[in-house]
Amino acid sequence: MLDLLNNLYVLFIGTIAIAVLGYKGRALSKSGSIATIIVGVFIANGFGWKGLLLIGIFFVTSSVWSKWKKDKDETSKVVEKGSQRDWIQVFANGGIPAVASILFIVSESSLFWIAFVTAIAVSTSDTWASEIGPLSNKRPLSIFSLKRVEKGTSGAISLLGTTAALFGSIIISLSSVVLWDGSIELFLMICTFGFIGCFLDTILGATVQVKYRCSKCGKSTEHRIHCNEVTIHTSGSTFVNNDVVNITSILFTSIIACIFYVFV
Template identity: 45%
Template sequence: MMLNLIIAASFIVLISLSSWRSKSLTLSGAIGAMFVGIFIYSGFSWQGLVLLGCFFGSSSYVSKYKAKLKTNVMYIIEKGDQRDIVQVIANGGIPASLGLLTLLLPSFEDVFLIGFCVSLAAATSDTWASEIGTLSKKDPRMLFTLKTVPRGTSGAVSSLGTSAGLLGAMFISAVSILLFSLSPYFFLYIIFMGFLGNIFDTILGQTIQIKYCCSACQKITEKQVHCRVKGEKLHRYSFLTNDSVNISSIILATLLSILFF
């Protein structure tokens, strides 16, 4: 067992450092990914690492896919496609926590496993929706007001982004069924709960995520400083960053999946 752990830890370190070298992760992001991978392995063995790899690999791919066409949204989003430790924890912190809980409370392994699969389905659904949605030929609309906004705006939806989010949840669900030999019922359950996490992300992104209006160019952005000047906060009661929205939506979807398990 110790040998398996050493092999797994070495594999996790190697992949994390390779991701740093390829600029998919910052150095802090690579360090965070090591801990996330080790915690997930501790609870869900190699199958958990494979599912994590499906999320990370596919998310890195869609982030870099047609990157030149996404440059027009860089003024909006707070961070680029190279993930730091905060982004790693925002997407992988809940799956890692469930891995640790499974190790500590093995009698709840089944329920934690479903929560784990749903948490990665939610993270994948949101990432695919965000990254592929920015390639939409039509500007998206805000979920509640249906107002047309620039691509990349948090809380906005498009048919392309929504379809991509659904496919992301389906992808993780299908792999989960194969890896963990789950019943066909859970295929639909993981899809539904994972995609629900994407919807939560959209709602939180529109309502309480912080956005600023640049004092110089008047563009709406997630960046507090834009055009080298401090922007004006759009909504008085908004307080969540994009990373906070991500982890909050994953928590909500995961808790609901466990509650209705």
């Protein structure tokens, strides 16, 4: 059975099947499906079926939460992108794990395994917070001003979203040490950095991520068009959207986790 799971042809076919199912289930766009195959191929070569299973846990759980949330809140009117992931979103979350896989193939260094699992832990923690947090009955708090803001606002936190972020990181950390026979110390490290990465994402979202305001309804949004009107840029860099924030927080946290692993 293990020989079959480790066969690259089987893994490749499995990756294509997941991408097709994601597209059919409207979790992925066409470009997102292609990007998923590319990311999957690199991960399969680097970390085999275990690596695919780990990132599969992120993808499946995130898609389930996204679908479940879709009809329960109105944050789609605020956030830039919806539940169907395109190639940019796939690479924003899967790009660092794919690069870590390539570097692991070349070097076989355990550091790149640390980077790989940490990146997925951050992605899962942040995505769970983003998908589940807006379902809270209360409006979230701005991470700096601690004032109530609209649901879906970048840089905002809620008790429900923070709890979801912690559990998302725990799921990936626990899965990692079970799959690779890791230690409790590794579990705690991965879990901690996954959770920290989510908060880094929130801080970047509050400070440098672009925000607009609708000239018609007055609501804050990430959309350039709202209520069929061009929105007004209010803060952040126009070059820094949610995808840029995601990949920055994932990359930075993964690097710090590797440094921590070496020196601590």
